[in-house]
């Protein structure tokens with residue numbers, strides 16, 4: 001908690017794309033900002049990678065610029081390319097492979113379920129979706145047994161917590177669904193005239209007036225039209241305007257304009273408790289508390305996007321559980337590590353919200369399939385243990401200490417700040433982090449950049465302390481080498 005309070009708020013504006021770029025330039029630049037730079041390595045005719053890369057260029061729609069390597073397999077915190085080179089993976093598939101690569105229990109569960117039932121659609125029940133939903137809800141509620149806010153509010157029968165789950169296939173879809181649920185909630189409360197305490201009479205009875213959504217600078221919520229509309233980054237939004245109406249952007253970690261932006265016409269506020277893509281920026285306690293209060297005042301729903309920061313990455317099951325209970329959300333969206341790499345996403349919504357979603361309101365063909373949900377059960381069981389969560393905290397502290405020790409002379413110069421929580425860490429540099437990411441890859445360490453010149457560190461949650469130290473040492477060397485040659 002202390003480290004959370006100490007973390008400073010930084011503007012997490014992503015680099016802005018210049019106007020009038022061609023599509024390939026836009027995608028190359030977007031990819032470059034995210035750290036996927038082509039290496040200067042020239043692949044020989046015999047290279048297995050070469051053929052794959054040629055086919056990618058010829059047959060795939062390229063929205064990423066990737067380095068010239070093709071990954072073929074992994075084990076724990078390591079991955080290997082088709083030319084046999086080993087890499088320590090501090091990307092974990094962008095915070096996805098929480099339990100590490102080719103985890104034996106995950107592999108066994110996938111193999112066994114594949115011989116039974118992979119998919120049956122939502123026309124029928126399957127045994128794994130409700131089992132996973134129950135695990136997620138029960139594990140969540142344990143954090144605040146005396147809770148009274150949002151998803152932690154007591155159920156009608158007085159039992160602890162009152163949330164339900166909808167499964168999707170990705171983080172974007174989870175956010176899209178959460179926004180739809182909020183829109184419907186807004187319509188219903190407006191129609192019934194049960195708006196927040198400050199609602200003006202004029203709003204009561206008109207279902208279309210409570211449809212505004214507020215999101216924040218530096219946030220990232222996905223690429224579908226709804227999720228993109230709340231991702232306040234010109235780089236991502238500009239090629240696809242006009243976006244959905246009624247979305248307003250507020251400055252992250254600032255409450256001054258809350259009264260102006262969040263009013264009776266607002267149905268939802270969506271925020272990441274720790275911004276990931278935006279450059280690893282934790283929300284301040286007072287900021288989240290103010291959002292909760294304001295949402296209650298105006299009858300809006302508070303959505304926490306925990307797609308990157310949730311499911312153990314902060315050292316708690318949910319990043320919002322680092323905060324007091326009066327910062328609790330009405331909905332939590334999750335995805336990335338939930339099935340250790342199999343596509344899955346989910347919305348956990350308080351009963352107040354879940355009750356207004358009716359048959360036919362929303363749907364998905366693949367979401368909630370028995371394969372992903374079975375693996376999800378295993379993941380939640382393995383992540384939600386004191387041993388694993390304590391390890392994340394300890395490993396995160398070692399990572400920070402090692403980097404701070406090695407980079408001390410550069411802090412305030414080429415290194416702007418080392419920040420983050422658990423195994424969601426960032427090193428903000430004073431210049432483009434891509435050369436450091438490329439150098440590290442050449443030395444066998446995979447890293448991914450984030451917004452605001454930040455190198456992001458999101459290794460598997462069970463990475464050993466030895467490998468954490470090894471990764472920190474390689475990274476520190478690369479930053480030193482780069483700043484010496486700059």
Ligand SMILES: Cc1ncc(COP(=O)(O)O)c(C=O)c1O
Nearest residue numbers: 170171172220221222276307308
């Ligand atoms: C916080 C956050 N929300 C949403 C998304 C989108 O998730 P997906 O790529 O699974 O659609 C991401 C992906 O990076 C994310 O980090």
